[in-house]
Amino acid sequence: MNPFAISLAAPALLASNAPQQQPVFAPPVNRPLRYATKQTRTDGAVTRMFRIERTLVFHRATDGYVAELTIDRVDSDTGDPTGALFETGMAAFLGRTLRFHLDAAGTVTRIEDQDALWSVFADALAEQMGRKATAKAQAKILRGLKAMPESRRRVVLGSMLQAAVRPDIVVEGVEPVHAVRRKARPPFGHGEMLDGTARSWRMPGGILRRDSNVSGDISVPGSADRTAHLVQKRSLKVDPRSGLLRESRKVLRLSLGDVRQVHVTETRLGPAPSGAGQAEGIEQQLDVQNDDQKRNGPGEATQP
Secondary structure, three states: OOOOOOOOOOOOOOOOOOOOOOOOOOOOEOOOEEEEEEEEEEEOOEEEEEEEEEEEEEEEEOOEEEEEEEEEEEEEOOOOOOOOHHHHHHHOOOOOEEEEEEEOOOOEEEEOOHHHHHHHHHHHHHHHHOOOOOHHHHHHHHHHHHOOOHHHHHHHHHHHHHOOEOHHHHHHOOEEEEEEEEEOOOOOOOOOEEEEEEEEEEOOOOOEEEEEEEEEEEEEOOEEEEEEEEEEEEEEEEEOOOOEEEEEEEEEEEEEOOEEEEEEEEEEEEEOOOOOOOOOOHHHHHHHHHHHHHOOOOOOOOOO
């Protein structure tokens, strides 16, 4: 049995460095944006596809912004929409609009009705995680989720939005190729160091792009003497005028003996097509985003 269960709920593998100056964050207000994610997971001979589509609208507030995030679509080509833990939680909010309060730097400071939302989220996750567990084990999972402190709940629920808000990339700006060392985080390991390189450059139209590539050996859950090899490649494109993600692509490759997993996650954020609020399909969203980038026009390229 595969000892790893990689899902959209997994914590980010690479810990970002805290910016040393006030981030740049100026999202378009009162304009619907399509926020779409597609993940392809290949585990041995089995490949599965998962999609999440959201409508995102920012509004000005006295202390920053309010972001309204509507979950429009959560599904998979296998007919099993609960194939990933985070999808399970998001599916519980299908058709609902969540309201996030952000400060001027783009950090989520409050989520409206957070306790009620967390209860729904925790119930959905506990049910999925406990499908192969006893009723007693499922109850234990649910107790643990509901005992999570308020600040941690805000981080977990806020991650539905926070991945699209990246003023930290704008602050970092252009960086040449440099060595990076990051800690592996559960479920990918327990603090093992992953080494690699990263670089950032300005694309035509001014879009900032950051690529990173890290790898290393990680421990195997339940086995003290076995290790797996993990490679993660990630590319981010961020609009420096707004501090919002334009697109990202993350590739995870896990090797453990004869076990091979490859997970590719692609996320795009761009203008919503006509009829915003109704799922249009992620392929159309990708086309919309690509067309929008072409309209940016030529600009200074500083790719190393």
